[in-house]
Amino acid sequence: MALTTYDDLKAATADWLERSDLAGRASDFITLAEARLNRELRLAVMESEVDLAAPPGARTLDLPADCREALGLWRADGPARTPMRYRPAGLMPRSDQGGRPDYWSLEGGKILLERPCDGETSFVLRQVGRLALSAEAPTNAVLAEHPDLYLFATLAEACPYLRDGEMAGHFNARFEMALAQARAADARRHGMASLVTDLPRREAVSC
Numbered sequence: 001m002a003l004t005t006y007d008d009l010k011a012a013t014a015d016w017l018e019r020s021d022l023a024g025r026a027s028d029f030i031t032l033a034e035a036r037l038n039r040e041l042r043l044a045v046m047e048s049e050v051d052l053a054a055p056p057g058a059r060t061l062d063l064p065a066d067c068r069e070a071l072g073l074w075r076a077d078g079p080a081r082t083p084m085r086y087r088p089a090g091l092m093p094r095s096d097q098g099g100r101p102d103y104w105s106l107e108g109g110k111i112l113l114e115r116p117c118d119g120e121t122s123f124v125l126r127q128v129g130r131l132a133l134s135a136e137a138p139t140n141a142v143l144a145e146h147p148d149l150y151l152f153a154t155l156a157e158a159c160p161y162l163r164d165g166e167m168a169g170h171f172n173a174r175f176e177m178a179l180a181q182a183r184a185a186d187a188r189r190h191g192m193a194s195l196v197t198d199l200p201r202r203e204a205v206s207c
Contacts, residue, residue, distance in 0.1 A: 003147040006030070006138040013154050017162070025161065026154070033153035034131045037142070038068060040179065041149075042128055043186045045141035047071065052123040054113070057098070061111040061123065067207040069128035073104045073111065076122035084123075087114075106207065127207070149178040 002008055010026035046068075052061050063070070074081040077100075087093070089105040089112060098118035105112040111125070131142060143150050152175035159168035 003151060004139055004144060006133040006135065009133070009143070009147075009150060009154060012151055013158065016151070016155055017158060019162075022158065025158070029154045029158045029161070030133060030150075032157040033150065034133065036153055036157070037131050037149070041131075041142070041182070042069070043142065043182060044189060045145055045186075046128050046131070048127060048129055050125045050127060051076075052111075052125055054117045054121045054123065056119050057116045058121075059101075059113045059116045061113070063106075063109050063111060063207050064125070064127065066130045066132065067125075067127045068130040069206055070106060070111075071126040071128065073126075074124045075100065075102075076124055081124060109207070146178065146182045149175070149182050152178055 003012055009030060010023065013026040013029060014020055014023045050064050050067075054061055073084040073086070075084055082100075082102075084104045085102060087103050087105055089107050092103050092105045092112065093114050095115040098116045100121070101113035101115050101117060103114040111123075129140075131140060133140065133143065152171050156168060156171040156175050159165070159171060
């Protein structure tokens, strides 16, 4: 059976548990699995860049709904990018004078700027996205690259509902093995990249 979409994952969950009556519960198990993955997993394939725009006078920006961690913010000055400097909200310098912001922080679901923008200003946010499969978003890069990780996380979350401790131990062990392998593959990929790049170290900030 292919395991590349949300529907595939729901069907595979029922097949592995050999319980056709659980088809309606599979989406709940996947939601719980994704909550666990969003806490424990951080892979390069989960990173993306998002264009943001602030109107004149704005000093806040809405974070994308799928943002789990903010890795960096750049001000887009035409074709060039100027890196913004992150500061905790309580330590960020503040000014009421309009201009081009140089500092940013986070508060709730907002990006804070240290001053109002003196004109329409474009930004680029690099983020770690939040995993959230659905009928409208039936696949993602983690499911495509690591279907076993998704499957065993989902099966492990089904076991408390089934009250099967032995099965829970088995699927949790398979999940931990898949998690370690996914992290190792990601580390090898990052290790190769570090040999050929000289990028500044990013400061990750939870959204």
